[in-house]
Amino acid sequence: MAVSQTGGLDPVLALALIGVLGVGSQWLAWRLRLPAIVLMLAAGLLVGPGLGILNPEQQFGDMLRPMIGIAVAIILFEGGMVLNLHSLNDAAKGVRRLVIVGAPLGWAASAAVLHYVAGLGWASAAVFGGIMIVTGPTVIAPLLRQARLQKRPAALLQWEAIVNDPVGALAAVLAFEVVVVLNSATSAGHAVQQLVVGIGLASVLGVLGGYGIAKSFRRGWAPEYMKIPILFVVLIAVFAASDAVLHESGLLAVTIMGLWIANSDLPSYVELRRFKEHATVLLVSGVFILLSANMSRDTLAALDWRAGLFVLAVICIARPLPVLVALAFTNVPWRERALVAMTGPRGVVLVAVAGLFGERLAELGIEDGAQIAPLAFALVLATVVLHGFTLTPVARILGLTAGTAPGVLILGGSRWSVAFAQALEKLGLQVLLADPNHAHLRSAREAGVPVYYGDILSEAAEDRLDLVAFDMLISATDNDAYNTLVATDLAPEFGRSNVFQLRRVREKSTRHALPVTLGGRPFGADETFFELNAKIAEGWTFRSTNLTEEFSADDWRAEHPDAIPIAVVGKGGGLRLLGPDDKLRDVTGAQVLSFGPKRPDLPNGTDIDGEDG
The missing domain is CATH 3.40.50.720 (NAD(P)-binding Rossmann-like Domain)
Incomplete structure (x- = not known):
């Protein structure tokens, strides 16, 4: 087996192994009709802390965090590109309530559970609680196909996942920016100034990047074969430029850039989105394998009874309570409200973004930031397994299935x-x-x-x-x-x-x-x-x-x-x-x-x- 000069697996071979494990897990999950994230988690933990074959920090060194940062930026950009405001305006009242009312309540409830149950400080709880809004569109879609729900509950779950994907990431980014500024500024005034400048610049760069791409593609300033390369180069440039002014503000910039492009009515939008989705599948697989393989045995061993209690509190309190409040006094029947409230699987985006922010918080001296990644893994694994096996029977009991026939x-x-x-x-x-x-x-x-x-x-x-x-x-x-x-x-x-x-x-x-x-x-x-x-x-x-x-x-x-x-x-x-x-x-x-x-x-x-x- 090829090894690097510093010992361990050769970096090129390590990249090949990550690709094989990530894409192979997704293919095997498709064949077996299982949640892909469970297989990717098992594969990453097996070759990482299990067998010690893959050690990302050793194989990639200082390049590991920039690699994960750029991959997460592209994933968040993809999240922004699925949020077409025309579709949101046409969505049902229940979907709008889940986003406008449910998302902030979910953020607050998740942060409270993280603080009082998991024992995290308010800084880490606020950042992690923001990304916990995301219910995982890549996880919801196969579950809905398997469960064959009636149209309205399926639409509620699907659109909530699609819309809250960038909203949750945006909430986590904003919370993180506040934490960064408060920990690096010399005074409260300086903190506010730095935060306003950073968020303002990120917003401007995101809008300019999206506007420039939309105008150049619409005017025919770029040939078809160069549209995808230009898009990714501009995306990375916007991310790097914003990040250079305020750490991690680049994630906010690329999310806004994706939002702008999604609502620009580009003739080539479908082709851009499909290629971007293919790239995102590769990146999500790679990031998930990297993060799970990079987990240490000591970190996993640190998951105690509080982690289990945290997962239980999220499933029983932090998820259903905001949903029931958001859907109160709507025309959504109580059976559908109950099903949506009991269904909240988290996906790869949560693990990827939470793992990245956890490392960044630890670098800032917030020690409990290191607990975010293992808690995210525990939450994703528990919710995906739970809902993967219970959504269909629960929907059948509530009378919300559209039939089992294809x-x-x-x-x-x-x-x-x-x-x-x-x-x-x-x-x-x-x-x-x-x-x-x-x-x-x-x-x-x-x-x-x-x-x-x-x-x-x-x-x-x-x-x-x-x-x-x-x-x-x-x-x-x-x-x-x-x-x-x-x-x-x-x-x-x-x-x-x-x-x-x-x-x-x-x-x-x-x-x-x-x-x-x-x-x-x-x-x-x-x-x-x-x-x-x-x-x-x-x-x-x-x-x-x-x-x-x-x-x-x-x-x-x-x-x-x-x-x-x-x-x-x-x-x-x-x-x-x-x-x-x-x-x-x-x-x-x-x-x-x-x-x-x-x-x-x-x-x-x-x-x-x-x-x-």
């Missing part, structure tokens, strides 16, 4: 789409049929299929539709270009393996063929919109058939030679769409959904209209 979003209101939606509903799946043409939805409304009228890519759809409730997108309008656009644009939301599209009319022509990076996956017999609807006019119908030990996939094929297998619904209710090259496999207890000529003479299966075959 949701399917079908774009296009044709006769074939309506028949397909009815077939999926008969199999117990949640379906929504969307179309930008109101007339196209008439037959769907008459059939009782849930519909959404409007452009699925519009901001109104983003606010009104809860995409978390849907696992799969099927783009099936009569406009091939629109199908391709929707499938390409929403693929990052659903996952490219869960986005499907009808075959384009001229797809097989080399002159009209599109790159494989555009559009969705084919399914069924890979037929066009017009071919499928022509078969509907000829009397074709959807039919579900059970596979058993006595009736196998081969038996089904022999009995339905002309039918097209469209999908398979497993015993657990999971849906798998079949592509033109997919073979039907024997799965006892599964249901095959096929599309073929209506044959009431067949003994196995049920047609979509309910007639037994």
Whole structure:
């Protein structure tokens, strides 16, 4: 194993190990449907204080803190970029109350618990209490997908996490600036002057950085291939310039810069945000592995009964009390208030920012600042594990689940789409049929299929539709270009393996063929919109058939030679769409959904209209 001159793992090998552990933990968590933060915590503690393989302070020396500082700055910048004020204005009253009333109350309650229960001084409690407002959007999103909550409670939890992410970081930054100034200034007047100058300069630099980026990108002063590099260079420059005037004010500057860009209505905003999100995933993974590996055994051993009591007080008092007060006298039912009050998982951002501020406070001579990092780890681990295993059963007890079946979003209101939606509903799946043409939805409304009228890519759809409730997108309008656009644009939301599209009319022509990076996956017999609807006019119908030990996939094929297998619904209710090259496999207890000529003479299966075959 490569070692450095000072002993220990070579820095390059250490960086590779951090990347493998961070990204590998996130991938494994996705495969196992577990909270990624738990696996990253276990991996960091194992290679750090556990086995002693990774010692960040030894491997990276004086570069460790600047590395973490820049990474946290980019993470906070990402938090600012998700806060679009237009979306906030359109949000429900409950969300606004959770942010405007709940966040300050949560800050105060968290600081009080940290002081009176955990035993921290008011300086450390105020800083750590600010960042404890953050409930972790990266943790909430997978939990909501798993729990399948109804739209309103899901929206309350999701928007609170998104909006409070930069708000909590901003609160911690402001509290830290006050602590820094009070500990470094020679008098009260000097402290106030230094704080006002530092925060003012950070705000000006953040606004100037965001304004400069927005104007240059909108005017075309930067080529497309240089937009991302320019954005990151300006981001680091703003952070460094502000930090040089007042220590850690750079975090405030980059958060404001992200806010400005998020509300500038840039045409390239989606591309900037997606690349930034990818970079943030890498940085969050790296920072979390670094911080957990850098924990010493002595620090972990210092977690005593007060740490456990602190976590219990946060879960039982500091989280539910501010939420219940904020949502009082609103139209939110008590069941939803209770669920939101009992759900407050903390995520990687809390650990990253708290760990950084804890080290900075310790450098200022505030000794209990060193306790912030282990307390943050304990809080994150307890809340993620608790809510990861209890959110679904609690929501089910309160009657706030939207069902356990996977949701399917079908774009296009044709006769074939309506028949397909009815077939999926008969199999117990949640379906929504969307179309930008109101007339196209008439037959769907008459059939009782849930519909959404409007452009699925519009901001109104983003606010009104809860995409978390849907696992799969099927783009099936009569406009091939629109199908391709929707499938390409929403693929990052659903996952490219869960986005499907009808075959384009001229797809097989080399002159009209599109790159494989555009559009969705084919399914069924890979037929066009017009071919499928022509078969509907000829009397074709959807039919579900059970596979058993006595009736196998081969038996089904022999009995339905002309039918097209469209999908398979497993015993657990999971849906798998079949592509033109997919073979039907024997799965006892599964249901095959096929599309073929209506044959009431067949003994196995049920047609979509309910007639037994």
